[in-house]
Amino acid sequence: MLIKxxxxxxxxxxxxxxxxxxxxxxxxxxxxxxxxDVLCEALGINGKPSGQVYxxxxxxxxxxxxxxxxxxxxxxxxMPWEFAPTATIMKVHPGAVNGTVFFARxxxxxxxxxxxxxxxxxxxxxxxxxxxxxxxxxxxxxxxxMSAELPLQFIVDQDIPxxxxxxxxSYTIFxxxxxxxxxxxxxx
Numbered sequence: 734m735l736i737k738x739x740x741x742x743x744x745x746x747x748x749x750x751x752x753x754x755x756x757x758x759x760x761x762x763x764x765x766x767x768x769x770d771v772l773c774e775a776l777g778i779n780g781k782p783s784g785q786v787y788x789x790x791x792x793x794x795x796x797x798x799x800x801x802x803x804x805x806x807x808x809x810x811x812m813p814w815e816f817a818p819t820a821t822i823m824k825v826h827p828g829a830v831n832g833t834v835f836f837a838r839x840x841x842x843x844x845x846x847x848x849x850x851x852x853x854x855x856x857x858x859x860x861x862x863x864x865x866x867x868x869x870x871x872x873x874x875x876x877x878x879m880s881a882e883l884p885l886q887f888i889v890d891q892d893i894p895x896x897x898x899x900x901x902x903s904y905t906i907f908x909x910x911x912x913x914x915x916x917x918x919x920x921x
Contacts, residue, residue, distance in 0.1 A: 793891070794828040800889050801825075802862075805903040806835060814839055814847060814875075816906045819882075827891040835868060835904070838880035846874045846913040847906050849883075854901040861893040862900055869904060872913055 738748040802825055804818035815838040825831045839845050849869040853859035864870075868883035875881055889900065 794826050795891050796826050798827055798895075799824050800827060800893065800897070801899040802831070802887075802889065803899060803901040804833065804835070805901060807903065807905045809905055809907045812847070812906055812908045813841055814845070814906060814908075815880075816847075816849075816904075825889055827889045827893055830865070830886060830888055832866075832884065832886045835883040835885065836880065837873060837875060837883055837906070839875040839877055842877040844874060844876045844910075845908060846872050846910045848872050848909045849904040849906045852903045852905070854903065855897065858893065858897050858900045861890040861897070862902065863888045863890060872909060874913070 738745050802823045804821055804823075806816045806818055808814060808816055815836070817836050819834045819836055823831060823833060835849075837847065851864075851867070851869050853862055864885065864887045866884055866886040868885065873881070873883065887902075
């Protein structure tokens with residue numbers, strides 16, 4: 734059944750195009766994001782850490798078990814910074830507090846602001862990797878030509894399933910200078 738808004742065919746066509754645009758917009762923002770999350774979880778890709786703040790509690794370290802944690806650093810397209818982990822792999826015991834450092838350098842002449850977005854693989858390991866301190870919690874401003882060490886502290890939960898022997902923690906760094914605005918850069 735076709736809906737007729739007006740006797741004018743131009744008005745009818747315009748109304749239909751507006752309706753299609755609204756439906757497409759709603760589909761992208763209402764359906765695609767939850768669908769993406771469900772597919773990622775079902776397929777075990779793009780493990781996203783929970784947005785909840787982790788509070789460390791006194792726990793016994795499980796020294797009978799070792800989990801390998803791999804670190805990967807990637808620059809988003811157009812991000813000129815040098816960005817890399819100082820250690821690419823660590824062997825850790827569940828329950829122990831661990832620390833490492835990532836290196837960042839802004840080779841550009843002007844100050845920039847970056848934001849790192851984490852991803853954990855396999856996806857089901859994300860709930861067992863708790864970051865207690867992470868450069869990804871905040872935007873990272875760097876003056877032109879300057880470098881910085883970006884700290885990361887984490888705990889692999891004792892409840893991690895025994896079949897997970899390796900966790901990959903990957904960070905992609907983005908240029909957010911325009912979003913941060915010049916006031917954020919000057920406030921440093």
